[in-house]
Structures are given as C-alpha cells and as structure tokens.
Amino acid sequence: MSAAAELHSLRRGRATTKPQNLAAFLFLLPWFIGLFLITLGPMSVSLYLSFTDYNLLQPATFTGLDNFTRMFTDDRLHQSLVVTFTYVFVSVPLQLALALGLALLLDRGARGLPFYRSAFYLPSLIGSSVAIAVLWRTVFGSAGLLNQGLALIGIQGPGWISEPSTALGTLITLNVWTFGSPMVIFLAGLRQIPTMYYEAASIDGATKWRQFLNVTLPLLTPIIFFNLVLQIINAFQSFTQAFIVSGGTGGPADSTLFYSLYLYQRGFGSFDMGYASAMAWLLLLVIGGFTAINFWASKYWVFYND
Template sequence: MSALGDLRRIKGSTRGSPQKRDNRTALAFLLPWFAGLGLITIGPIVASLVLGFTDYNLIQPPKFNGVDNFTRMLSDERLHQALGVTFTYVMVSVPLQLACALALAMLLDRGLRGLAFYRSAFYLPSLLGSSVAIAVLWRQIFGAEGLVNQLLALVGIEGRGWISDPSTALSTLIVLNVWTFGAPMIIFLAGLRQIPIMYYEAAAVDGASKWIMFWRVTLPLLSPIIFFNLVLQIIHAFQSFTQAFVVSGGSGGPSDSTLFYTLYLYHRGFNSFDMGYASALAWLLLMIIAALTAVNFWAAKYWVFYDD
C-alpha cells in the first residue's frame, strides 16, 4: 500500500502538480452537478428571494413592491389556517408514525422467523402511500359510504362522512401518514442490529427486566437513529401535497380543514399566478423548515446519546 502510494507520488510528480490536475478532472466530473446547482437549485432560491419583494403575474414584468408581500402575510387568514393545519399534521402524525415504526422494529428484531415477509408487508405502504391511487382509495374508504363506515356498521356503529366533516378530515390524512411507517421502521431495524448484544447480557446479569432494558439500553443507544428519523420525517411531512390535494379535490376543504401549506402555495402560484406572493411564501416555508431543523439539532444535545 505504502509502496503504491510512493509510486503514485513519483508518477504524479512527472506530470506536474497532482493537485492542479485533479482540479481540472474534478470540474469535468462535476460539470452536470455544478450546472444543476446553479440553474436548478441556487439560482431559483436567489431568484425567489428577489421575486418575494415584487408583484409578478408572469405576463407583466415584475414590479418591486417592497415588503408588501410580507405585511400581507400577517393579515392573510388563509395562510394562518394553512400554517395551523400543517403544524397540527406534522406534530401529531410524525410522533405517531415514529412510535409505530419503533414498536414494530422492536417486535421484528433479531432472529424472528419470517422476518423478511413481515418487513415487506409493513414496508409496502411506504412505497404506495404517496401515490395518487392511494389518495383515491382513501377518499372512498373515509367517505360517507366508504369501507370504514361499512366495517363500523358490522359492529353496529353509525359512522359519518369522515372526509366531508371539517373536524375529522385532517385526521384521515394523519392516518394515511402513520400508515407509511415502514421506511422509518427499516431504519430502526438497522439501528437495533448495531446495539451489541453484550449490553443486554450485562443488564440481564444485573437482573434488569425487559422494560428496564428498553428504557436504559435500547432507547439511549438508539437515540441518534430516532433523531435522524425525526428530522427526516418532519421535513418530509411539511412537504405533503398529493394526499390533501386528491382527497379534498384540490381545494384543501372542507372549509380549509386540509389546506396544507404546499397546497396554499400551489393555489397562490399556479392557480392565481400570484408569483411574487408565492415566492415569499416559498421563502417562509424554507425559513420554517430551517428553524425547526435548527431547534431539533439544539434539542438533540439534551436527549441524543452518542456512545463514544
């Protein structure tokens, strides 16, 4: 190995500085990525910051209007509704989803027969959950004469139109998000497998019960993975769009009870072509997600345990 390294150094030196040569090659390899970063990612972010201070409808050129878009946010009641709906959705569905994922991962851990089968069965909804087809299905299932009410009728309970009732419509979407707990479950399974079995053996020697072991061994050692899942799923839940769009028929109804932030953004930008305000909304979304992630990282100091 070291001989090879020496050889490389010699060979490199005959062709001029290796540092310089790598720079040019790296640029070639990264050319598509740099182009994408500039044109598709950073360019639009900067552009939307500028557009956020304008009034723009795609036809007339953008008109600078100072902080109008941001003062408008303060009095925009549909925006406040959208923020409320989205926060409720994220704060309720993510913890529930992660709790299910962790519980199932604990049940499936180590040496269970048929593990592959169960893992697939629980994971499949994660792959299907974001599709329009499942949203269509949800619309039927929780409809007035849907599957849920048919099943409830079997045990003599009279259901209601879960989706047409503003007080329950959001819950059906929360159920849909919890239903897709398979992906975080697989991450938990991988994490559980990395906890050395000797910790459990040591705890058993000390006479710890399974419950104590869960709280004192599993949870602390798994906390980095829980943290990772939490950050990921919060960001992911903030972006939910398809389900609310299809289930509510595009409106975010009934009476704005499923008006996700992204749905409102879509209405402002691509229905009303109110591009200036939509850009400002996009920036607010970026700020909210960044702030939440920062809070998450800050809070992690107090509960995430790193074993080293």
C-alpha cells in the same frame, strides 16, 4: 536525494495530479450544473419574486416587503399554518412510535423477516403518490369501505373526509401508515447495538422494560434524532394527500388546508406568484428553524458512543 532529483519528482507528481483533477471535475460537472440550474438558480429567482407583484402574464413589479406584510392579515394563511403544525406535531410522533414498535418486534427474529420488512416498507414508497391518496379517499368517503364495514355491525359511520372534525385525522392516519422508511432505519439501528450490553443488564437483574429504557433507547437516540428531523421536514412539505383527498380545495372548511396546498392555490390558482414565492421562503425559514432547534436540543438527549 539531490535537490535536482527532488525537483524532478515534485514536477512529475504535479503532472500526474492534473489529469486526476480534470477527471474529478468532469465527474462532478453534472452535479454542479444541477446545483446552479435546478437549485440555486430557481431559489435566486424565487427570492427576487418574493419582493414583487408578479402574475405570470405581466412583468414583475418590485413592491418591497408588501408580500410579507400581507401574511399578517391573511386569515387563510394563518389557518394553513394551524393545520400544518397540527399535522406535523401529531402525525410525526405517532409515526415514529409505530415504526419503533414494529422494528422492536421484527428485531426479535421473526420468521419471514424479509417479507415483513418489504410489506411494511411498501406504504412508504407509495404513501405520497396520487394513487394511494385516491385509495384513501375511497376508503374514508361517506360510502367508502370503512363505513361499509361499520354498517355490517350496525354502526353508521360519519363522512370522514367531508366533516371538518375528522378530515384532518384521515390525513394524519395516512401519514402514520407510511411508517416503513423510519421502521427500516430503526431496525438497522437496533441491529447495531452490541448484545453485551443486554447481557450485562440481564446479569444485573434488569427486566426487559428496564433494558429498553436504559440500553435500547439511549443507544438508539442518534437514529431517533435522524428520523425525527427527516420526518418533520417531509411532513411540513406534504401536499399530494391533501390535494387529492380534498379535491384541491383544502376543505371542508379549510380543515385540510396544508401550507403547501395554500401556496399552490396562490401561485397556480390565483397566479399570485410574488406572494407564493414569499410563502415559499417563509416555509423554508420555518423548516430551517425547526431543524436548527432539533440540532440544538439534540445535545441534551442524543447520546453517541463517546
């Protein structure tokens, strides 16, 4: 091909590429608008407000690091961190263990698998809604369904959501109950494990338990890692359950004062938007830190095909 023909072909290719690039940009335009107007824009404003004293009614006043230094002496913030960390580190492992156990049962080929899969997944769809939180309050109230059932066998149940010693446990139970989403992901991961590994282990005389420890768990670690990161992020941001069950107070005795609930109280209850913005950035740093730790630690226990 001559130089002139090559130049003509190159120009023709460029002319064809321009409309394709324009079409791609137009399709991506709504995403870019959402990114800047709904995500990056509010984040930038929140970052600025975290260094100000702002109450929604008067112009923001720059105060430097005052909002962040206040956190060191805020006892309710410390309590909210304790409650939130307890909630995350207790409910997430229990939720994942239950999800994995049920996924293993369903993977054995139970009849009516689509029905069970849908039934188990349903709580995950409504677990963070107001309706299910109201239902939970009805079940665990002093005269709720649980205590009525216990009364039938002569047991006087406590006020599950009105006593500090048990209130947080009810919310942990609620989060464990919404195991459907990780269960479906575990089930999909189990279906991807080749049967030849189990056949080879069986020939070597491995029991079902040894097969689970030496075949299933190692090959399922990428799915466990994915679910772990996702559920930790979701648990740190939990709000609706504590807000409805405690009536928005975080009681009794701040035993259900989730960090996000206290952030809401400071921002929309006390109109201390500057402090609430600083709290939001602290939450972002905490979630980002735990996510980074999980990714760093994954190289020691997550195994891929290679």
